[in-house]
Amino acid sequence: MIDLSRKCFIVLICITSALAVDLQYSEIVTVNNETRYIVLNPDAALTLFNKNHYVGGQYVFTSGKRITGDRLILNFQDSTQFTKGEDVEALLRYPAKGTDTNIITQVDIYAAVSSEDADSFFVDGGINKSFCEILIAGNKTSYVEFEMFIYGY
Ligand SMILES: *[C@@H]1O[C@H](CO)[C@@H](O)[C@H](O)[C@H]1NC(C)=O
Ligand SMILES: *[C@@H]1O[C@H](CO)[C@@H](O)[C@H](O)[C@H]1NC(C)=O
Ligand SMILES: *[C@@H]1O[C@H](CO)[C@@H](O)[C@H](O)[C@H]1NC(C)=O
Numbered sequence: 001m002i003d004l005s006r007k008c009f010i011v012l013i014c015i016t017s018a019l020a021v022d023l024q025y026s027e028i029v030t031v032n033n034e035t036r037y038i039v040l041n042p043d044a045a046l047t048l049f050n051k052n053h054y055v056g057g058q059y060v061f062t063s064g065k066r067i068t069g070d071r072l073i074l075n076f077q078d079s080t081q082f083t084k085g086e087d088v089e090a091l092l093r094y095p096a097k098g099t100d101t102n103i104i105t106q107v108d109i110y111a112a113v114s115s116e117d118a119d120s121f122f123v124d125g126g127i128n129k130s131f132c133e134i135l136i137a138g139n140k141t142s143y144v145e146f147e148m149f150i151y152g153y
Contacts (some may be wrong), residue, residue: 004098021076022100026091028080028144037089037123037135046135049109049120057112061120061136064106064127070153073102085115085140089124090093091123092134094150099130102152115141 033039037045038133048059074094096102104127110121118138125132136146 005075006020013042021074022091022095023074023076024096025076025078026089027033028078028088028090030082030086031089031137032087036087037091037137041151042124044123047122049107049122049124051119053116057115058116059109059111060105061111061121064104066150067153068150070105070151072149073104074150075148077108077143077145079143081143082141085142087139088137090136090144090146092136093146094132094134101130103128103130104132104150104152106151107132107148108151109134109136109146109147111136111138111144113138113141114146115139117141122145126135142146 005074007077031037038044047063049063052060052062054060074093079088104125106127113120115138117140121135121137122131123135132150135146
């Protein structure tokens with residue numbers, strides 16, 4: 001009973017923080033060869049983020065370049081665990097609808113996964129645009145933890 005109310009509480013916090021940012025978010029979902037993004041969207045033009053690997057399955061995916069006068073316009077994080085290695089994806093669109101008044105300069109995604117087969121991509125919009133849609137993907141990972149920072153002016 002205590003455990004259940006705790007779970008509800010955690011879910012509420014997640015919903016509240018998801019609403020606080022102007023983001024359309026798929027959640028972290030498991031995919032297979034029939035349901036992964038590139039299979040469902042074969043015509044999408046993917047722009048790969050730079051990938052830097054740090055110790056212990058920690059990655060930083062970066063695209064773009066900060067400029068003088070830009071600022072953090074969106075910060076979002078999520079995490080999940082699986083009982084076995086899964087192929088996973090998360091799709092995020094900023095802003096949730098249409099375009100924003102901000103021009104995006106840089107996006108950083110700090111991620112922790114238990115697999116080396118992980119990448120981030122723009123699938124629409126991106127650097128120097130006023131919207132972006134980002135795909136984070138990883139194969140055979142038993143956990144995913146990420147925090148995304150979008151900078152712009
Ligand atoms: C999925 O596709 C990959 C390569 O495209 C292949 O190695 C793997 O066996 C496939 N998995 C299934 C379950 O069909
Ligand atoms: C994951 O596996 C799929 C199917 O084999 C492959 O197309 C994709 O490049 C792999 N890596 C990522 C990060 O999705
Ligand atoms: C964004 O704009 C800057 C300044 O004009 C330019 O240097 C950079 O190459 C552009 N980047 C992309 C990905 O369009």
